[in-house]
Amino acid sequence: MKALQTEITNALHSYIAVIERDEPYSKAPFHFHPELELVFIQEGYGKRIIGDKLDSFSAGDMVFLGSNLPHVWLNDEIFYKGFANLRAKAIVVYFNKEVFSKNFYELKESSKINELFTKAGRGIKIIGKTQKQVADKMQKLTKKKNFDRIIGLLEILNTLSTSNEVEYITNQGYGGTMLQSKSDRLSEVYKHINNNYFNDISLEDISRIANLTPTAFCRLFKQRTNRHFVEYLNEVRISNACRFLQETTLNISEVAFQCGYKTLSNFNKIFKKTTGLSPKEYRVKTEPEIQR
Numbered sequence: 001m002k003a004l005q006t007e008i009t010n011a012l013h014s015y016i017a018v019i020e021r022d023e024p025y026s027k028a029p030f031h032f033h034p035e036l037e038l039v040f041i042q043e044g045y046g047k048r049i050i051g052d053k054l055d056s057f058s059a060g061d062m063v064f065l066g067s068n069l070p071h072v073w074l075n076d077e078i079f080y081k082g083f084a085n086l087r088a089k090a091i092v093v094y095f096n097k098e099v100f101s102k103n104f105y106e107l108k109e110s111s112k113i114n115e116l117f118t119k120a121g122r123g124i125k126i127i128g129k130t131q132k133q134v135a136d137k138m139q140k141l142t143k144k145k146n147f148d149r150i151i152g153l154l155e156i157l158n159t160l161s162t163s164n165e166v167e168y169i170t171n172q173g174y175g176g177t178m179l180q181s182k183s184d185r186l187s188e189v190y191k192h193i194n195n196n197y198f199n200d201i202s203l204e205d206i207s208r209i210a211n212l213t214p215t216a217f218c219r220l221f222k223q224r225t226n227r228h229f230v231e232y233l234n235e236v237r238i239s240n241a242c243r244f245l246q247e248t249t250l251n252i253s254e255v256a257f258q259c260g261y262k263t264l265s266n267f268n269k270i271f272k273k274t275t276g277l278s279p280k281e282y283r284v285k286t287e288p289e290i291q292r
Helices: 008-012 075-081 104-105 110-121 128-141 146-161 187-196 203-209 216-223 229-247 253-259 263-275 279-285
Strands: 016-023 036-043 046-050 053-057 062-065 071-075 088-095 124-125 166-167
Touching: 016 075, 016 104, 036 071, 036 128, 046 062, 062 110, 062 128, 071 075, 075 104, 075 128, 088 128, 104 110, 110 124, 110 263, 128 146, 146 229, 187 203, 203 216, 216 229, 229 253, 229 263, 229 279, 253 263, 263 279
Parallel strands: none
Antiparallel strands: 016 088, 036 062, 036 088, 046 053, 046 071, 062 124, 124 166
C-alpha cells in the first residue's frame, strides 16, 4: 500500500483547519501531507498505521504527527457492515508550520515548540492528564474563529511541548531519521547503518567507523540510544521491511533478503517480535478494509 501525497490546508484555503469527523468508518487512504496533524479519537476502534508502526486504537486515542509522516486509520471490519450504532468520530487539527513566521521559531521562548515538532516527525502518542487537557482544548477549538483559533492552537502546542506524557510511535530508525547532531561522534554510525542495513554489518566494522574499540562503542551506543547496536540495526531493517511490504509486491523471502536477513525464519522471528505480527499478517493488515 503506497502512501498518497495530499495537501490539506491549501484545499481548505487556511493555514489552520479544525475538522469534526463523524462517519460510518474512517475513509481516508494511507497518505501523508506537509501539514502537522493532531488527532483525537472520540468514537471507533480498529488499527492505525503511522510510518512503520501498526497499533490498535480506540476512543480516547490521541496522536500528534509531523510533516509528511504517512498514516491511516482502519476501523475494524464490523464498521463496514452498516450498523447505525457504530461511528468513526474524531476531532482533527491540521496546521501548516508557516502559520507562524520564521522569527517566531527563532525566539528563545519557542525552543520547546521546535523540539515538539522534531519529536512529531516520528509521531507521538499523548497520554495521561495531558491527553485529557488537550482533548478539552480541542473541543473548545472547534468553536473558535479567526484569531481566537490561533491562540487556541498555541495553547495546545504549549501544553504538548511542556509535557512528559508523550510516547514515540515509530521506531527510531524509521525513514533514516537522525535526530542527533552532525557533530555527534555516532553520526557516521547512524548514516552507515541507514545506508547499508541490507549488508552484513559486524560489530568490529561499525566500531572502526566510530573510531572506538568494540567494548567502548557498545558502551557509548547503549548510553546514547538506550538499546544495543544489534537491536538498533534490527529496528532499521524491520522499518524498511515494513516499507517494502506496504509499497511493493516483493514476496516475503525477497523482502527478508533485501533487508539483510539471510534466513526467512530469522526474519519472521524478529519481525514478529518488533511489530507483533508476522510479515504476512502485517501486509494483510496494511491493506484498507474496504479494498479486501
